[in-house]
Amino acid sequence: MSLTVVGSIAFDAVKTPFGAREKMLGGSAVHFALAASFFGDVRVVGPVGDDFGASEYEVLRARGVNTDDVEHIPGGKTFFWAGEYGENLNDRETLDTQLGVFGDFAPKLSEASRACDVLFLANIQPDLQREVRQQCAGARFVALDSMNLWIETAPDSLRETIAGVDAVMLNDAEVRQLTGEASLLRAAREIMSWGPSAVVCKQGEYGAALFDADGFFALPAYPLERVVDPTGAGDSFAGGLVGYLAAHPDEGIGSPLLRGAMAYGTTLGSFNVEEFGTERIQKLTGDEVSARVDDLERMTRFDGAPVALRG
Ligand code: AMP
Secondary structure (H helix, E strand, C coil), rough: EEEEECCCCCEEEEEECCEEEEEECCCCHHHHHHHHHHCCCEEEEEEECCCCCCHHHHHHHHCCEEEEEEEEECCCCCCCEEECCCCCCCCCEEEEEEEEEHHHCCCCCCCHCCCEEEEECCCHHHHHHHHHHHCCCCCCEEEEHHHHHHHHHHHHHHHHHHHHCCCEEEEEEHCCCCCCCCCHHHHHHHHHHHCCCCCCCCCCHHHEEEEEEEEEEEECCCCCCCCCCCCHHHHHHHHHHHHHHHHCCCCCCHHHHHHHHHHHHHHHHHHCCCCCHHHHHHCCCHHHHHHHHHHHHHCEEEEEEEECCCC
């Protein structure tokens, strides 16, 4: 498979009810790439500063992620994000965002990254996402993530970027904010009328819903006794979903494949939240992923016998 992701490569400071980390590897492209690496080759595109060292590269390379297009900007500082979660881990507050090397980043993709079959535009400024999309003109499937910051500060650019992709993955609040529609179904249909053929609404601990031409499909989140840090769950979910699609190059991307992809996305997202940052995915094995997907499939199978109803 050939899968390219562009997005943030970051240091994160995170506080949750279960502990804190002052500076850990993060970023939308990093979480995505680590999750997608279970399915095959992934190339990461994004800038880093002088503070991004050998141990950070090693986390990616240890999982076989290709970092040739990680651009080191001399004298620059790596993107930094700080956030805090309350008792309800579905809600978080951004405490700090320092763009650093993203301030004047102009993506320059290598020939190999441009030639990708599948492209993921992880969460960054939508103009940058569009530039990358244009460089990967031959990609057969392109998906995009974004966030409230860009919906509020660059709505026209985001909408233009969305018009050029096949699938949009946002959380439910973002889908509503983007469209002004309270109903997720109406909101998803509105987004699909701009161009994409599928919309995935992430709903945190409640799971995720897929809207496409065939209708609707939803999966609950895999139930966990303990969630330590939700940071990167959405990107890991996307990495599982898009990685699965990229690993099926000979199948058309319709509902059956997308439903399988939802199960892998749900599973990778669930592992990500078990520890801080990338800590859990770094030691995750393919066998653990397969076992949890089987479990999820067993839990969500439904075969209710009919019953006579009155009225
Ligand atoms: P998620 O929890 O999946 O929504 O993604 C969390 C990751 O997104 C963190 O590792 C952050 O470094 C990264 N992130 C946060 N804010 C931004 C932003 N404005 N642009 C790009 N990446 C961001």
